[in-house]
Amino acid sequence: MPAAAPITQDVMTIPRKTPEGGRINLVGLTREALREALIAHGTPERQAKMRTGQIWQWIYQWGVRDFDAMTNLAKAYRTDLAEHFTIEIPEVVNRQVSADGTRKYLVRIAGGHEVEVVYIPEEGRGTLCVSSQVGCTLTCSFCHTGTQKLVRNLSAGEIVGQIMVARDDLDEWPTPGAPKDETRLLSNIVLMGMGEPLYNFENVRDAMKIAMDAEGIQLSRRRITLSTSGIVPEIHRTAAEIGCMLAVSFHATTDEVRDKLVPINRKWNIAALLDALREYPKASNSERITFEYVMLDGINDSDEDARRLVKLIEGIPAKINLIPFNEWPGAPYRRSSNNRIRAFADIIYKAGYASPIRTPRGEDIMAACGQLKSATERARKSRREIAAEAGLDRRA
Secondary structure (H helix, E strand, O other): OOOOOOOOOOOOOOOOEOOOOOOEEOOOOOHHHHHHHHHHOOOOHHHHHHHHHHHHHHHHHOOOOOHHHOOOOOHHHHHHHHHHEEOOOOEEEEEEEOOOOOEEEEEEOHHHOEEEEEEEEEOOEEEEEOOOEEOOOOOOOOOOHHHOOOOEEOOHHHHHHHHHHHHHHHOOOOOOOOOOOOOOOOOEEEEOOOOOHHHHHHHHHHHHHHHHOOOOOOOOHHHEEEEEOOOHHHHHHHHHHOOOEEEEEOOOOOHHHHHHHOHHHHOOOHHHHHHHHHHHHHHHOOOOEEEEEEEEOOOOOOHHHHHHHHHHOOOOOEEEEEEEOOOOOOOOOOEOOHHHHHHHHHHHHHOOOEOOEOOOOOHHHOOOOOOOOOHHHOOOOOHHHHHHHOOOHHHO
16 A cells, blocks of 8 residues: 655645646546646547547546447547546445445555545435545544545546445446436535535536436535535635535534534634525525534533524524534544434424434445544544643543
């Protein structure tokens, strides 16, 4: 296994082209970028739009990675494509299956780095939890991923490539010419894996546009949920340029507590975040915002917290997902009791908001919410060090 590259200040994505003389990976290019790449390598401009559409369908609708299999292209043209381009997705290093059917993939990307991707099967649907960065810059104290330093952003190809990895594993690519099957094992995407999606906005946007394209993976924008910790300036851009459903990692009802749990709150506090969220449903034509709220024993789970939460979100079309804390080695918190979570949910429900309690999935393979963290980038921190960073020395 290649050694992990050292962490640097440069977290920009890698170029799509391999070292000098190498081929360009087509996965992750927008339609316009694909068209331009084809023209730059000899495709006549008058044919470029048609060729772009054909190649796009082969890659994203049929899951084909071999130019020779693109049978509606002339053989000489296929040979030329293979000389200049490649179709590559992240490499699966390890695949684990939970007792509840959840699948976790450790995938390797350029540079030898690894990220985790999780597929959660449910009756009549399946949700893929996608990562947007190697590590994370936000250091949320309850999140295992947050104890791993940010290494770099993922490219659009590495993000959409995670979807392609899962479709490979689920054997869900349709056969060209076969009758259309509306059954989808992978029906939903949540950008809730490793990283803060809005700190990698352009690549996330391009990847999701590919996922939503009607001639490719064909997922509705209403089946894609982007989760942010509260990067306020990018929330409006998300509405305008992606238009998917939005979730926010809220987790506290006072700035004092949220500053510790979600440190980005020190830059954009609860009031600033809520102002941005009030505009999102109107700007994106989204039905409602999902507030994610992890239940931490003695930290944010009181009846007072529940009542404050209801008051804070007043006027925002909303659903509150209550998430029992998923413990990880060295975690400085404990999960709220079932009775406490139910009492909290009852207050929210009686105020008129849906308040489902999320059933933890994949805990036995560390695939549950907040547990993702690639093995090769794992920080060696003690419980005391993690607690000190969270401002909770008493739990060390």
